[in-house]
Amino acid sequence: MSARRPLRDQLRLPLTSDVVGAASVFVRSASNASAMDALSTWPDAAGRVMALCGPAGCGKSHLAALWAERVGAVPLNGAEAALTDPLELEGRPVLLDIARDADDETLFHLINLAQHDGGALLMVSRPSPRQWAVRVPDLRSRLDAVRVVAMEAPDDAVMSAILAARFAERSIIPADGVIDFLVLRIARSAEAAAAIVARLDDEHRPVTRALARQVLDASAELFDGGDEGLQP
The missing domain is CATH 3.40.50.300 (P-loop containing nucleotide triphosphate hydrolases)
Incomplete structure (x- = not known):
């Protein structure tokens, strides 16, 4: 997973924000x-x-x-x-x-x-x-x-931060490498990140790379096309 961004590269948002997918921090990146x-x-x-x-x-x-x-x-x-x-x-x-x-x-x-x-x-x-x-x-x-x-589509740093936030909201600690694995495979959007984390949570099992691959394979229709399309 990407290293934590310095505080100067983060902007605080209230956790009660009405913005869909808003996290407690907004990560600064090239995008x-x-x-x-x-x-x-x-x-x-x-x-x-x-x-x-x-x-x-x-x-x-x-x-x-x-x-x-x-x-x-x-x-x-x-x-x-x-x-x-x-x-x-x-x-x-x-x-x-x-x-x-x-x-x-x-x-x-x-x-x-x-x-x-x-x-x-x-x-x-x-x-x-x-x-x-x-x-x-x-x-x-x-x-x-x-x-x-x-603004551009979220890059790796932003997608990693979004996934980490979505996992944290559900009190899930993914295994090493899971976030990097997902970043390379899901669509570049907050919606896609939230959707895949929700599917992983539904499994009620430790979130490993093997489970992530299994859920992606079974959930391809959720990410196929449009803004939620899986990246090749």
Whole structure:
């Protein structure tokens, strides 16, 4: 298993976080370092609107929640954002997760509100806002001007940390080499890590490499294709 990361490379999150798959630490690695650096001091002179983009399972929502906690942002989610009174958001930072599901009018208003003193808007999405299909010309120009920070699929260090956290949550101590074995074989996502640990826990046996191989062989359909597909 990968060595424990220095404290300076970890960011603390509350264990009661609502983010799916959130762990007590967010491990810094090459796959997320630029995003972590960008959000550590934002909002700043670089602008009041930012988009955090990357593939499913890369930790976008987790990192965005950490930012929201730090700045006291109002959390909104996709299409539900239209139900929020804009007057309640003026002068406040806002986190908009699954941002592409928000309608054009809501996005337009949120971007405008972010320009007020104290305002900011962090949009979380898989594709960049520049790739979104919108019908409002003024919104198109605003989205094209948004600062985009990208995250990559979790690398070995992050996947090892996620698996270790999922095992710890279930009070499981895997045998030596199990985490490294799984890192090489499961999809690069927090969801895949949680799923395989749950399957191993269901066996009610010591978690060894032999058991991990057996469970992977029997559970291939859970990881076949999409964001949960097994890595070759």
